[in-house]
Amino acid sequence: xxxxxxxxxxxxxxxxxxLVDWLKTASPDVVLLQEIKCVTEEFPRLEVEAAGYCCxxxxxxxxxxxxxVAKQKISDVIYELPGGADDDHARYIEGTVGDVRxxxxxxxxxxxxDSPKFAYKLGFLERLRVHALGLFASERPxxxxxxxxxCPTDEDVWDVRAMARDALVQPExxxxxxxxxxxxxxxxxxxxxxxxxxxxxxxxxxNRFTRDHGLRIDHLLLSPAAADRLxxxxxxxxxxxKEKASDHTPVWCELQ
DNA sequence: ATGGTCGGGCTCCGA
Numbered sequence: 480x481x482x483x484x485x486x487x488x489x490x491x492x493x494x495x496x497x498l499v500d501w502l503k504t505a506s507p508d509v510v511l512l513q514e515i516k517c518v519t520e521e522f523p524r525l526e527v528e529a530a531g532y533c534c535x536x537x538x539x540x541x542x543x544x545x546x547x548v549a550k551q552k553i554s555d556v557i558y559e560l561p562g563g564a565d566d567d568h569a570r571y572i573e574g575t576v577g578d579v580r581x582x583x584x585x586x587x588x589x590x591x592x593d594s595p596k597f598a599y600k601l602g603f604l605e606r607l608r609v610h611a612l613g614l615f616a617s618e619r620p621x622x623x624x625x626x627x628x629x630c631p632t633d634e635d636v637w638d639v640r641a642m643a644r645d646a647l648v649q650p651e652x653x654x655x656x657x658x659x660x661x662x663x664x665x666x667x668x669x670x671x672x673x674x675x676x677x678x679x680x681x682x683x684x685x686n687r688f689t690r691d692h693g694l695r696i697d698h699l700l701l702s703p704a705a706a707d708r709l710x711x712x713x714x715x716x717x718x719x720x721k722e723k724a725s726d727h728t729p730v731w732c733e734l735q
Numbered sequence: 736a737t738g739g740t741c742g743g744g745c746t747c748c749g750a
Contacts, residue, residue: 489750490742514750516743541743542750588750596749628750682750683740726741726750 480710481734483509483581485624485697486718487680487727491515491546494725495523497718502530505715507731508550509576511583511624514725515544522546539569545583545625549576560584562606570603579705579734580614584625589646597646600628604655608662614702615662620734621702623664626680626727628696629656631666634676635695637687647696665706667699667732668714679714680727688719697730708734 484507488494491512502510510532515522519538527534527548537558538544547553553574560571573582584607589600607623614621630636630648642648660666668677678693687693701709712732719728 493742514742541748590750685739723741 481509481577481579482507482731483511483579483622483624483699483734484729484731485511485513485583485626485699486729487513487585487626487697487725489514489516489725489727491523491544492517492521493723495526497721497724499526499530501715501718501729502527502532502548505729505731507729509579509581510548510729511581512546512548513544513583513585513626515546516541517544535572535574537569537572539567543569543585545569545572545585547572547574547576547581547583551576560603560606561610563603566603578620580617580619580621582621582623582625584623584627586626586628588628589652592644592646592649597649600646601651601655604652604659608655608659611659611664612662615664618704619702620705620708622705622732623700624730625698626696627656627698629653629698630694630696631656631669631698634674635678637676637678637692637694642694647694660700663703664700665703665709667701667709667712668695668730670706670709671712677714679730681719683726697727699730699732701732705734710735
């Protein structure tokens with residue numbers, strides 16, 4: 480059994496105790512991290528290795544940054560999403576662990592929707608669609624995990640009215656996400672829990688977590704070869720309940 | 736009713 484998780488940690492340095500703790504208690508084989516918020520050289524490699532994990536990292540100063548953390552060695556790594564000639568954001572890393580190709584994706588937030596940030600988000604989704612097509616065609620087990628900053632349906636939003644102007648729920652955003660899904664990818668959480676509210680993110684404001692006013696924006700997309708092996712998936716709210724928590728919590732799946 | 740709270744890096748940006 481292989482357990483693969485995605486977690487936007489909102490600063491890997493601020494979250495290091497929580498991360499190491501979760502590696503020990505949840506014992507995932509692979510964790511796809513987003514928003515590490517440090518340059519590559521400052522990633523806490525020694526502490527993660529001491530917990531029994533390898534890491535591959537692409538960071539930048541202050542913002543963004545993604546990593547793959549795995550018990551086994553990580554090979555054939557690429558450190559950016561192809562097709563972004565003038566894109567210097569550290570938002571994509573992809574590598575092979577065992578026989579599974581995994582990607583850690585930090586999709587642009589895209590707010591406000593009348594700014595260039597929204598166009599950048601839609602452009603990134605289109606680049607991801609093109610790249611995902613190649614991964615899909617490989618017929619390998621592939622897991623595209625990350626903070627997609629997309630609420631696929633209204634059921635993934637605690638308050639549709641409050642979010643109406645938000646980039647995470649716009650029809651264009653959802654259409655671009657669906658275009659990827661429709662290649663044949665399986666949304667691990669929605670497949671195992673077709674109904675109900677299963678949030679992965681709660682804003683720091685207004686005690687949103689304790690009131691379960693959240694969003695489902697962190698996703699694990701599985702290629703058919705991976706989906707055939709899907710045994711379980713879940714959202715571990717434990718880390719979000721802690722003091723000094725990230726605003727996101729880990730989402731995981733188990734492949735046989 | 737456009738607030739509220741984080742993290743990073745340095746007086747404000749991004750989420």
